[in-house]
Amino acid sequence: MTETYVCSNCHATVTRPFEIRSIIRTCDECGTNGRFLHQSLVESLASLPADELPDDWDALPLDKRFELALKRGLIQLTRG
Numbered sequence: 592m593t594e595t596y597v598c599s600n601c602h603a604t605v606t607r608p609f610e611i612r613s614i615i616r617t618c619d620e621c622g623t624n625g626r627f628l629h630q631s632l633v634e635s636l637a638s639l640p641a642d643e644l645p646d647d648w649d650a651l652p653l654d655k656r657f658e659l660a661l662k663r664g665l666i667q668l669t670r671g
């Protein structure tokens with residue numbers, strides 16, 4: 592079983608044989624050392640109602656979108 596993680600910066604993906612919320616690594620594609628979010632979180636972020644989101648939402652890296660959505664109560668964490 593493999594789980595997919597998405598680079599916050601360039602949305603490149605990597606797979607890992609375990610499932611956690613996010614991993615920290617240096618991206619092979621963009622060279623950024625940062626957070627890769629689990630694909631299910633990225634899908635949650637993509638399904639949020641647009642009128643609840645700030646104007647610069649699309650310009651934010653995925654980890655910033657995640658923090659903001661959590662802060663606003665737009666997503667709930669159902670997994671550890």
Ligand SMILES: [Zn+2]
Pocket residue numbers: 598599600601602603618619620621622623
């Ligand atoms: Zn990247």
